[in-house]
Amino acid sequence: MNKICFIGAGNLATQLSVSLQREGFAIEQIFSRTEKTAGELAARLNTEFTCDPEAITREADMYFVALKDAAFEKVLHKIDFQDSLVVHCSGSMPLSVISGCSANTGVFYPLQTFSKTREVDFRSVPVFVESDSEGNRHMLIRVAKKIAEHVSVMNSEKRKILHISAVFACNFVNHLYTLSSEILNSKDIPFDVIKPLIEETTRKVQVMDPEKAQTGPAVRFDKKIISDHVEQLSGFPGYAELYNSLSKSIFEHHQKSK
Ligand SMILES: NC(=O)c1ccc[n+]([C@@H]2O[C@H](COP(=O)([O-])OP(=O)(O)OC[C@H]3O[C@@H](n4cnc5c(N)ncnc54)[C@H](OP(=O)(O)O)[C@@H]3O)[C@@H](O)[C@H]2O)c1
Numbered sequence: 001m002n003k004i005c006f007i008g009a010g011n012l013a014t015q016l017s018v019s020l021q022r023e024g025f026a027i028e029q030i031f032s033r034t035e036k037t038a039g040e041l042a043a044r045l046n047t048e049f050t051c052d053p054e055a056i057t058r059e060a061d062m063y064f065v066a067l068k069d070a071a072f073e074k075v076l077h078k079i080d081f082q083d084s085l086v087v088h089c090s091g092s093m094p095l096s097v098i099s100g101c102s103a104n105t106g107v108f109y110p111l112q113t114f115s116k117t118r119e120v121d122f123r124s125v126p127v128f129v130e131s132d133s134e135g136n137r138h139m140l141i142r143v144a145k146k147i148a149e150h151v152s153v154m155n156s157e158k159r160k161i162l163h164i165s166a167v168f169a170c171n172f173v174n175h176l177y178t179l180s181s182e183i184l185n186s187k188d189i190p191f192d193v194i195k196p197l198i199e200e201t202t203r204k205v206q207v208m209d210p211e212k213a214q215t216g217p218a219v220r221f222d223k224k225i226i227s228d229h230v231e232q233l234s235g236f237p238g239y240a241e242l243y244n245s246l247s248k249s250i251f252e253h254h255q256k257s258k
Pocket of ligand 1: 011012013034038066067068070091109110112113114115
């Protein structure tokens with residue numbers, strides 16, 4: 001199970017293919033819809049690329065599908081995988097979404113945030129695998145353990161919950177950093193000033209229950225400060241609504257847990 005083809009050349013495909021190649025896997029080919037992204041990743045890996053689904057190699061032992069979830073249906077039916085092992089990397093798509101692609105299918109879900117330009121140490125990334133066949137499950141565990149230390153088996157239903165949790169813990173939090181940065185920039189304050197606070201918030205939940213770590217006007221139910229902040233946010237369309245909604249969630253959550 002050494003020859004690999006990537007279907008997709010985005011954030012995850014980039015970091016995963018680089019890590020697999022580093023551990024001795026042969027990345028035979030990259031497929032993506034645009035020549036730019038397919039070509040860039042292929043050049044980085046010193047391998048072939050194609051944008052034609054019919055020109056996808058039949059020589060690979062394993063195909064990693066790392067496409068935008070909404071593109072699965074449109075792209076996958078055009079590819080003849082024969083009966084090679086086809087795995088997707090999505091948190092929320094069930095295993096069954098690729099069951100028509102091959103007799104051998106699976107899921108390989110790394111729980112981390114990946115960007116093309118940011119190197120990630122895959123060793124510390126938890127990987128969750130799934131397959132209907134015991135043989136393929138073992139194969140996926142073996143491949144995952146070559147690049148990652150924490151490998152577990154998880155079904156599609158639980159993986160979806162994991163993904164929702166990740167959206168809250170990573171994607172939403174990161175969006176709030178973006179808004180925080182814009183609020184600071186409106187008064188020419190650099191985002192750097194808030195980085196120690198971000199670091200401590202992240203460090204604190206490594207050792208404390210996040211519920212117990214909550215601070216701020218909403219958990220204190222400080223109505224005066226909340227309405228003052230909302231007024232200040234009038235120049236940022238939509239921000240006051242989000243501020244109120246999150247404050248309400250914090251307040252209600254902490255009232256319930258009292
Ligand atoms: N990024 C993460 O942090 C992360 C973490 C864990 C799992 N995943 C999973 O990995 C998979 C890929 O995510 P990603 O973040 O790597 O996505 P991405 O960077 O946006 O890359 C998406 C890939 O899908 C292709 N694509 C997008 N729209 C398409 C369309 N309409 N038709 C055909 N191809 C299309 C893109 O092609 P072009 O670039 O050629 O346009 C690109 O190859 C998803 O299943 C995601 O759930 C991602």
